[in-house]
Amino acid sequence: MNYTEFLLWVRGPAFHFATAILVLGLTLRFLEMLFLGSPRQYAAVRSNGIAGGIRTVISRFAPPEPGVFQRSWFIIVAGYLFHLGFFISFFLFAPHIILLKSLLGVSWPGLPAPVINIITIISLFAMITLLINRWYYPVLRFLSDFEDYLSWTLAFLPLFTGYLAFHHIWLPYPLMLALHILSVEILMIVLPFTKLIHTFTFIIARWTNGARAAQKGVQV
Amino acid sequence: MTKQPTIGESLRSQGISRREFMKFCTTAASLMAISPALIPQLAKALENTPRQSVIWLSFQECTGCTESLTRSHAPNLESLIFNTISLDYHHTLQAASGEAAELARAEAMKANNGKYLLVVDGSIPLANPGYSTIAGMSNKDILLEVAQGAKAVIAVGTCAAFGGLPKAAPNPTGAVAVQDLITDKPIVNVPGCPPIPIVISSVIAHYVTFGVLPQLDGLKRPLSFFGQNIHDRCYRRPFYERGWFAESFDDEGAKQGWCLYKLGCKGPVTYNACAIFKWNDAVSFPIEAGHGCLGCSEPDFWDAGGFYQALSVPLTGTATAVSYAMVGGAALGVVGGLLNRQKKSEAKQHHEVVSIADLKRT
Amino acid sequence: MSAATFARGYQALKENIDISIAAYFQSCVHCGMCADACLFYTETNDPKYTPIHKLAPLRKVWEQEYTLLGRLKVWLGLAQPLKDEELAEWKEYIYDSCTLCGRCSMVCPVGNDLVYMIRKAREGMAAAGHAPAGLIGATTRAIQIGSPMGLKWLALQTQIKHVENDTGLTIPIDQVGAEFLVLMSAMEIINFPEYLAAVAKIMKHVGKTWTISTEAFEATNSGIQIGASDIAKELVSRIVKAAEKLQVKTVISPECGHAYMAIRWEGPNLMGRYFKFQVKHILEVLDEFRDQGKLKTDGIFETARLTYHDPCQIARRGGVIEQPRNLLKLIARNFVEMADHGKMNWCCGGGGGVSAIDEAHELRTKVFNRKKNQLQELKVEKLVTACANCRIIIEEGFEAYQMELPIIGLTEMVAEHLVEK
Ligand code: SF4
Numbered sequence A: 001m002n003y004t005e006f007l008l009w010v011r012g013p014a015f016h017f018a019t020a021i022l023v024l025g026l027t028l029r030f031l032e033m034l035f036l037g038s039p040r041q042y043a044a045v046r047s048n049g050i051a052g053g054i055r056t057v058i059s060r061f062a063p064p065e066p067g068v069f070q071r072s073w074f075i076i077v078a079g080y081l082f083h084l085g086f087f088i089s090f091f092l093f094a095p096h097i098i099l100l101k102s103l104l105g106v107s108w109p110g111l112p113a114p115v116i117n118i119i120t121i122i123s124l125f126a127m128i129t130l131l132i133n134r135w136y137y138p139v140l141r142f143l144s145d146f147e148d149y150l151s152w153t154l155a156f157l158p159l160f161t162g163y164l165a166f167h168h169i170w171l172p173y174p175l176m177l178a179l180h181i182l183s184v185e186i187l188m189i190v191l192p193f194t195k196l197i198h199t200f201t202f203i204i205a206r207w208t209n210g211a212r213a214a215q216k217g218v219q220v
Numbered sequence B: 001m002t003k004q005p006t007i008g009e010s011l012r013s014q015g016i017s018r019r020e021f022m023k024f025c026t027t028a029a030s031l032m033a034i035s036p037a038l039i040p041q042l043a044k045a046l047e048n049t050p051r052q053s054v055i056w057l058s059f060q061e062c063t064g065c066t067e068s069l070t071r072s073h074a075p076n077l078e079s080l081i082f083n084t085i086s087l088d089y090h091h092t093l094q095a096a097s098g099e100a101a102e103l104a105r106a107e108a109m110k111a112n113n114g115k116y117l118l119v120v121d122g123s124i125p126l127a128n129p130g131y132s133t134i135a136g137m138s139n140k141d142i143l144l145e146v147a148q149g150a151k152a153v154i155a156v157g158t159c160a161a162f163g164g165l166p167k168a169a170p171n172p173t174g175a176v177a178v179q180d181l182i183t184d185k186p187i188v189n190v191p192g193c194p195p196i197p198i199v200i201s202s203v204i205a206h207y208v209t210f211g212v213l214p215q216l217d218g219l220k221r222p223l224s225f226f227g228q229n230i231h232d233r234c235y236r237r238p239f240y241e242r243g244w245f246a247e248s249f250d251d252e253g254a255k256q257g258w259c260l261y262k263l264g265c266k267g268p269v270t271y272n273a274c275a276i277f278k279w280n281d282a283v284s285f286p287i288e289a290g291h292g293c294l295g296c297s298e299p300d301f302w303d304a305g306g307f308y309q310a311l312s313v314p315l316t317g318t319a320t321a322v323s324y325a326m327v328g329g330a331a332l333g334v335v336g337g338l339l340n341r342q343k344k345s346e347a348k349q350h351h352e353v354v355s356i357a358d359l360k361r362t
Numbered sequence C: 001m002s003a004a005t006f007a008r009g010y011q012a013l014k015e016n017i018d019i020s021i022a023a024y025f026q027s028c029v030h031c032g033m034c035a036d037a038c039l040f041y042t043e044t045n046d047p048k049y050t051p052i053h054k055l056a057p058l059r060k061v062w063e064q065e066y067t068l069l070g071r072l073k074v075w076l077g078l079a080q081p082l083k084d085e086e087l088a089e090w091k092e093y094i095y096d097s098c099t100l101c102g103r104c105s106m107v108c109p110v111g112n113d114l115v116y117m118i119r120k121a122r123e124g125m126a127a128a129g130h131a132p133a134g135l136i137g138a139t140t141r142a143i144q145i146g147s148p149m150g151l152k153w154l155a156l157q158t159q160i161k162h163v164e165n166d167t168g169l170t171i172p173i174d175q176v177g178a179e180f181l182v183l184m185s186a187m188e189i190i191n192f193p194e195y196l197a198a199v200a201k202i203m204k205h206v207g208k209t210w211t212i213s214t215e216a217f218e219a220t221n222s223g224i225q226i227g228a229s230d231i232a233k234e235l236v237s238r239i240v241k242a243a244e245k246l247q248v249k250t251v252i253s254p255e256c257g258h259a260y261m262a263i264r265w266e267g268p269n270l271m272g273r274y275f276k277f278q279v280k281h282i283l284e285v286l287d288e289f290r291d292q293g294k295l296k297t298d299g300i301f302e303t304a305r306l307t308y309h310d311p312c313q314i315a316r317r318g319g320v321i322e323q324p325r326n327l328l329k330l331i332a333r334n335f336v337e338m339a340d341h342g343k344m345n346w347c348c349g350g351g352g353g354v355s356a357i358d359e360a361h362e363l364r365t366k367v368f369n370r371k372k373n374q375l376q377e378l379k380v381e382k383l384v385t386a387c388a389n390c391r392i393i394i395e396e397g398f399e400a401y402q403m404e405l406p407i408i409g410l411t412e413m414v415a416e417h418l419v420e421k
C-alpha cells in the first residue's frame, strides 16, 4: 500500500468505519445508561431542576471559586489549556471546518493557521505537563490506571500528528496527514468505550448534579 | 550496421550552436540538481555519447503525454533532447507503419540488446488483452518482450506509472501500471496527466550522462522533480495560512487569488514540479489559472475524492455508515438498556426489607 | 432470623445505580480535584481518601452489571467480580472517612455528584453487614427506643419540665391544629436544652401556635446515615404520621443538619409521596419571621468578632445559606466570613454518622485541623453554628487541639436578642 492508497483508505473506509463505531458506541452507551432510570423527586423543590441543571452544565466551564482554584490550580490551568487548545484547533482550523461542514452542513469562520499553530503547541505542552503531573502527584499516581494513560495517548496523538503534518515534519505530508486522520479515527473508535466519553456524558453528569442541587436551592 | 552518430555530431548536423547546447546542459544540470561543477562533464558526455536508442510503447493512453512532449514551442529543450536520442519506435511519431514499424522495433531491440531505454505511456489491460493490442500482440506480451532487453524502463504519465485513468474505479479493463509487471529492471516513473515535458528529457539526459538513473522517491519518481509538494511551493500559500479561501470559482476570493483549498485543491498531497516550472513555456500552471490541483502525479488521483471536494472532507459514504451505525447502535442499545432495566427491577423485586436485625452478619 | 449477606449488599448496590451514577462513572477523568476538596485528603495527604476512590466497589458493580463491555470483560475473565473482602476493606472509605459533606460534588470538573454516590454505596454496605458497629447501634436504638442516643420520651419530658421552670413558658404537647410541629435531635435534648427554651421564647414572641409530639420528637435519622432506606423510611414515617395526626402546617426541623436532610429532602422520597405539610429548617422559619418583621430585637448588638460555621447538610446540602446570615446581621455587628463558607464550607469532620463511629475518632480529630486553621486564620472570639452535632464535634476538636472559643447555637442567640414582651 502506498501512501496515497493509505490516505484514501483513512479518508474513506476507515473514516466511515470510525464514524460508524463512534455513532454506534455513543448510541449504545447512552441508551444503556438512560434505561437505568432516575428516582423521582417528591420533596417540594425550591427551584426548577431543569433550569438549574442547565446552569451547572454551563457554569462548570467557568473557573471555580478562588478557594478551589488555589488548591487545584495546576490541574485547572493545564486542563483548560489542553481542552481549549484541543477544541480550538479542532473546531477553528479551516480544513477541519470544511470537514465538519461536509458532515454537519454548517460552517463558521476559522482562525489563521499560525494562530492555530501556537495554540496547538500550547495544548501539546499542557498535555505533556499533565502527563508528568500524573506521574508525580501522589493522588494522580494512585488513581491512574491503564485507561488514563490510554486516553492521554489517544488525545495527544491527533494534536501531535496534526502538528507534524502541518509543518511537514518527519514523514511526507500525505503520509503524515493519513496518520493524523488515522489517529483521530482511533480516538473516535475508542471514545465511546472509555472515559473519553466524558466529552458527551459530562452533560448528564453536570445536569443531574446541578438539578438536584438547584431543587434544594443551591447553585453548584 | 552503421555506427550511430554521437549526440554532438547529430546536434551539429542539425545546426544547433555550441552556445545553445551549453545552455541546455546548464538547465538540465540545474533541473536534475547536479552540481554546476559537473556541467562540463555533462556536456562532454552528451557530446561524445552515441545517440541513445529508445523504444517507446504506447498502451491504454490518450496520447496526451506525447502531446505534452512534442507540442512545445520550438526550438526548445524538449525538441533538443529529442535530437539526442534515436527514437527507434513510437506509434505516433514514427513514419513507418504496419509491418515495417514492427520490423524497426525488432531491429532496434536486436542491435541495442541490453542497452536501449524503454519508454512506456499508457496502462496495460489484464482483464481482457483484447482491450488493447498492437499488431495482434497483447500489451502485456509486447511489454514483457521489449522490457527483457531494455537497460531501464521509464514509465511516462500517470497511466504507465500508476494505472491512471484506465485504472480508475471500477477499472473495467483491469488496467495495471508498468511497475506491476516489470520487476527486474530499473524503472523510473514520470507521472503526471500529462507529465511536465522537461522531466522526461532531463531524466534521459541524466541517464545518458551518468549511465545511471537519477535518485528516486518511494514511488520511483525522480526526486529532483517530485521531491517538492505543490502546496509548499504554491504562491497562494500565504492565503492558506491566513485562512483566506475562495468559496466558489467566481467569488471575490477567487478574483483576489485566494487559496483554492475549499474548492478541492489537492496541492497539499501532491508531489510535482508544476508550481516551480509551470506549463506552456513557464507561462502559468493550473493553480495560477484559478483551478485547484487535481493531484495528477499521484497514484489513484481519479478516485481520491471529488476534484472539487476539499481534501479534509472524507470520501462519500459517511452518511450511509452513520445511518447503519445509528440503527445498529439503537438496536444494541435498546437491548442492552432493556437488559439493564430488567436487571435493576429484578434487584428491586428481590429486595428484602432491611430491618435493624439485618444490619449484622449472623 | 434474617441477616446481612454479601448477596443482599450486592443487590442493593445494583438497585441504586441510576442514570446519573452511570454518567458519573463514565465521565470521571481521574483529575484528582475531588481529593483537594475533601478534608479527609487535605488533612492527611493520603490519596486513598480521594472521594472517587471511595466508590470503587460501586463502580465495579455498575461496569460489570450495566455495561456491555463490562459484562464482556467478566465473561472473558478479564475482570474480577466484586468480592466481600473488598466491601469490608471499603468500610473505612465509605463510612469512616466520609461525612457526606458534599464538598467534592462542588468541584468535579465533569460534574460528578460524588456524595450522592457515597450515600447510595452505603445502602449496599449496610445490607452486606459492613456498616460500622457504632452506626448499627445508633440505628437499632433509633428504631427500638425512638432515638439514636437511646432517649425516651421520659427524658424529653424531664427537659421540658426544666425548660418550663426556667422560662416560665409552657411547652405545648400534642396540640392538634398547631401551626408548627417542632422536632428535636437527641443531642439537643441531652446537651443543649437551651434550644428548646429558645424555640419556646421565639414562638411566644411571634405569637405562633406550635407543638411537640410525644410520638415523634426525634428528628435525626440514623437510617440515612447508615444507608438503610427501609429503616430511614420507618423513622421518617413516624414524623409524617404525627404531623398528619396533629394537622400541622409546617414541621420544623431542628438545627441538626442531618435531621433536616432526612426529613426535608430524603423524607418524601423515602415515603414515595408528596408531604401534605411543609418541612422547614428552624433557621428558615426564623428568617421568615424576620422578613415579616415579626422579630423585634432588643437593639443590643453582639460586638464580639464572630463567624458562622455552615453545617454541611444545612448549607451546601440543604440550601439554607442566606437565612443564617440575615439573622446574624440582625443581631451582630462583627460578623466575619471564613475564607470558604456557605456552599463551599468545610465540614467539621463528624457529620454523616462519622461521630458515631468509634474507630473513626482519631481520623476525625485529625481532619478537624481544617476547621481549626480556618478559625485561627480569622481570629474570632466567638463561633456561631446551627447544628448540635457540629457543635459537639467542634467542642471536642477544640479540646483535642487545646483551643478555646465559645460556641453558640444561632437559634439560641436570636432568642437572646428578642425584646421581652
Ligand atoms: S491553492 Fe492549493 S496548493 Fe495552493 S496553497 Fe491553496 S491548497 Fe495549497
Ligand code: SF4
Pocket (backbone or CB within 6 Å): B192, B193, B230, B270, B272, B274, B285, B286, B287, B292, B293, B294, B295, B296, B297
Ligand atoms: S497542478 Fe496538480 S493536477 Fe495540475 S498538472 Fe500539476 S500536479 Fe497535475
Ligand code: SF4
Pocket (backbone or CB within 6 Å): C037, C038, C039, C040, C050, C051, C054, C097, C098, C099, C100, C101, C102, C103, C104, C105, C114, C115, C118, C347
Ligand atoms: S462528601 Fe465530603 S467527606 Fe465525603 S468524600 Fe466528599 S468531600 Fe469527602
Ligand code: SF4
Pocket (backbone or CB within 6 Å): C027, C028, C029, C030, C031, C032, C033, C034, C035, C051, C052, C107, C108, C109, C110, C111, C112, C114
Ligand atoms: S473530581 Fe470528578 S473527574 Fe476528577 S477525579 Fe474526582 S470524580 Fe473524577
